Amino acid sequence: MLHDLDLDVEAGEFVAFMGPSGSGKTTLLNLLGGLDLPSEGSIRVAGDEITRMSGSKLTAWRARHVGFVFQMYNLIPVLTAFQNVELPLLLTKLSKTERRQHVEAALTIVGLADRMRHYPRQLSGGQEQRVGIARAIVADPTFLLCDEPTGDLDRKSADEVLDLLDQLVREYGKTVLMVTHDPLAAKRAHLVRHMDKGALVPAE
Amino acid sequence: MKYSRLIVANLFRKKTRTALTIGSFAVALFLFGLLQVLHGAFSQGVAVAGADRLVVVNRVSIIQPLPLAYRDRLLRTPGVSHATFANWFGGVYQDEKNFFPQFAIDTQGYRQMFSEFTVDDDQWQAFLGDKEGAIAGESLAKRFGWKLGERIPIRGTIFPGNWEFNLRGIYRGERVQDDTMQFWFRWDYLDERRPGRRGIVGWYTVRVANPDDATTVAKAVDEQFANSPFEKKTDTEKAFAAGFVKQMGNIQLLMMTVGSVVFFTLLLVTGNTMAIAVRERTRELAVLKAVGFSDAFVLIMVIAETIVVAAVGGALGLGLAKLLTLRGDPTGGLLPFFYLSPSAVALGFALSLAVGLIAGFLPALSAGRLRVVDALRRV
Numbered sequence: 231m232l233h234d235l236d237l238d239v240e241a242g243e244f245v246a247f248m249g250p251s252g253s254g255k256t257t258l259l260n261l262l263g264g265l266d267l268p269s270e271g272s273i274r275v276a277g278d279e280i281t282r283m284s285g286s287k288l289t290a291w292r293a294r295h296v297g298f299v300f301q302m303y304n305l306i307p308v309l310t311a312f313q314n315v316e317l318p319l320l321l322t323k324l325s326k327t328e329r330r331q332h333v334e335a336a337l338t339i340v341g342l343a344d345r346m347r348h349y350p351r352q353l354s355g356g357q358e359q360r361v362g363i364a365r366a367i368v369a370d371p372t373f374l375l376c377d378e379p380t381g382d383l384d385r386k387s388a389d390e391v392l393d394l395l396d397q398l399v400r401e402y403g404k405t406v407l408m409v410t411h412d413p414l415a416a417k418r419a420h421l422v423r424h425m426d427k428g429a430l431v432p433a434e
Numbered sequence: 435m436k437y438s439r440l441i442v443a444n445l446f447r448k449k450t451r452t453a454l455t456i457g458s459f460a461v462a463l464f465l466f467g468l469l470q471v472l473h474g475a476f477s478q479g480v481a482v483a484g485a486d487r488l489v490v491v492n493r494v495s496i497i498q499p500l501p502l503a504y505r506d507r508l509l510r511t512p513g514v515s516h517a518t519f520a521n522w523f524g525g526v527y528q529d530e531k532n533f534f535p536q537f538a539i540d541t542q543g544y545r546q547m548f549s550e551f552t553v554d555d556d557q558w559q560a561f562l563g564d565k566e567g568a569i570a571g572e573s574l575a576k577r578f579g580w581k582l583g584e585r586i587p588i589r590g591t592i593f594p595g596n597w598e599f600n601l602r603g604i605y606r607g608e609r610v611q612d613d614t615m616q617f618w619f620r621w622d623y624l625d626e627r628r629p630g631r632r633g634i635v636g637w638y639t640v641r642v643a644n645p646d647d648a649t650t651v652a653k654a655v656d657e658q659f660a661n662s663p664f665e666k667k668t669d670t671e672k673a674f675a676a677g678f679v680k681q682m683g684n685i686q687l688l689m690m691t692v693g694s695v696v697f698f699t700l701l702l703v704t705g706n707t708m709a710i711a712v713r714e715r716t717r718e719l720a721v722l723k724a725v726g727f728s729d730a731f732v733l734i735m736v737i738a739e740t741i742v743v744a745a746v747g748g749a750l751g752l753g754l755a756k757l758l759t760l761r762g763d764p765t766g767g768l769l770p771f772f773y774l775s776p777s778a779v780a781l782g783f784a785l786s787l788a789v790g791l792i793a794g795f796l797p798a799l800s801a802g803r804l805r806v807v808d809a810l811r812r813v
Contacts, residue, residue: 265724265806286728293726300810304721308443318725320436365725 232257232268232428241276241372244399244406246419253425255409259375262407263296264288276372293321297366301378303358305350311337311361312346318369336364339402340394356387363394373405374398380415392418441738448711452743455707459747459789460754462700463782467755469689470778474611475771476685486645487547488652489674490638493665497522499634504659508640511658513651515643518543519635521621525588525597527578534574536588536617538624540635547639550608557582557603565623568599571614573763575604593628610773639671697789704793708740712797719801720809733802737794744790745783752782 232254239245247255260266261273264280273280275295283291297318305314315336319329337343340360350358359379366374376395380388396418398404408419416422424431445452490508492498500519508517523536541562545553553561553569561567570580580586584601599619607614625632642651652668659665712719719732756774758764763772 260807263724289723289726289728292724298721298724300721302717304717306440306443306718306721308447309440313439313443317440317722320440321726326436369726 232261234429235271237423237430239373239405239407241405242399242403243421244395244419245408246416246422247407247409247425248411248413248416248422249425249431254428255425256377257428258425259377259407259409263298263375264292293318293369295372297369297371297374299359299362299366299374299376299379301381303350303355303362303382305358305361305365307350310347310349311342311353311364314350314361315346315364315368317365322369332368333364336368337361339367339398340364354387355383356390359383359387359391360394363391363398367398367402367404371404373407376406376408376410378409378411380410380412388412388415437735441735441742444711444715444735444739445742447715451707451711455704455743456747456750458700458703459744459786460751462696463748463751463786464755465696465751466693466782466785467752467774467778468758469693470782471755471759471772471774473685473689474773474775474778486642486648487671488640488642488648488655488668489671490640490655490668491674492637493656493667496637499631499636500638502633502635505635505638507658508638508655511640511651511655513642513644513647513654514640516543516547516641517638518547518640519621519638520544521624521636522592523588523590523619523624524592525590527586527588532578534577534615534617536619538621538636539618540621544618547641550612551605551614552608553603553605561602561620564600564602565620565626566598566600567602568617568619569603569605570601570618571616572604572606573614574617575601577615580604593624595627597627611771611775613771640668697785701789701793704740704743704789705796708736708794708797709800711739712736712801716804716809719804720806723804723806724810729802729804732804733798736798736801737791740794740798741787741790744786744793748783748786751786752779755782 235258237258247258249255257266261268262275264273264283267281271281278291278295280288280291305311306317309317312333315333316329319332322329324332334343334346337346340363342357342360342364345353345357345361350361353361359382363374363379366376374395379395380391383391392415395406395408399406399420406419408415410416490500492500499521502519505517505519508514518540520540521538523538525536526532527534545551545558551571557569561569568586570586574580580601582601582604586599586601588597588599589595590597605614605616605618621635640651640655642648648670652670655668656665722732723729752774756779759772759774
């Protein structure tokens, strides 16, 4: 349970959250992503007060503003990399050609333009996570929520994914909020906030 | 359409399971198709019965005869415009398994009464000109490979002796349901060869001038012959045919029961399969919702998957049933009518979709209600 939590994140920031298991890091991400609602308090993102939104409005808001990157990648195994990345665009009014252009661009950014016809089972863990990142950015969301994005990867693949997140912040001005247990991953962030027992440890 | 790939991809996730589920629908709908064919065969007489025709039989039993002399009295009954008669023959052609109905018919009125059966004029004239002449339905002629002019021997059972007929005509049915498995020959030929029992007929068929008066006319006919040596029982042709079917048992109930059990089992099997499929994909469904797909979309997607399975399986089963009927009656002509009607196909397909919808609804509802946070945590 989170309590007494007061957090402001500026656009274009890369913030890492660290803390022991059960400290509330993932719950915080869920709240920020509109997957869960707080029992009290408010969450304002780019001017939108999301805690007062109805379920359907929140879903639409999430589609527009949030890109999720999961620890376990969570790709749909029966869809190719291209089709996985295209999923969020199916909710938009983009034409088929426009969707294809967006997907190709996203996969190019993550360095997998040559793997777009591959199924997840044909990709390495690092590649799967990069597809996950491409899916997260393809609809050009306001911010990315990454829940231990390198938690399931070897060091080399983890560094590649972190390089990619870094690039998204630097070159594309994305805001990234990342939960991690990995101190090396946290080092990439502009700001590291620690959590403990549902509260943010005051920044030093 | 842009979501169809997602639905199709999900169906191909477990190919064997999808194939087996489609197979369940196919088998059930194939069986449904056959039951419809059998139901049609047994109740075909009811379906094609003329609304303006009454059947007059002996009140004691249909096997008890009626005097030929009653024909004129029937014609004098108010509301009756035509009357004809026929006699059941019940003979055996070559072997007892070669069953088909044989009727000794009234050459004056039968053709006019049953205008749904068409015989070419020259063939009818040839029939009238030959006392041993006979007319066969086109299915019957096809079954035994009979050609015009062929000599057809039939061993009498009710009317003993060897009877021989010359095939002078082949009649066709106007509608696909019309029974073209009958064999007609001249009643006067029968009458001539049963010296002790001349001047009697099996039953009468009368036409009423106005179909709305059918019940009144039937009552008037029965009253006219009340307390006579040959009391009569008059029914509309539809009621008569329905009563005939009933003699074989409540076929409709039997078929409804078998059909219901099959569909209920299908419902349980499909519902269970879809529930498993949804449970296996909990995380993926949660991810779909996380990226912005609504609860309603997820619900509809799961239902759509079940409906696609139901549609493919249903079409397959009904298609196979239709193919079977196109190959002809496998009983070799025991059934007067072996046909799967478009309305039965449409009903089967609608039932299949309904089962898909109902079976998919509960799993779809649980998928729609899935909370992303819980689902991601659970798996």
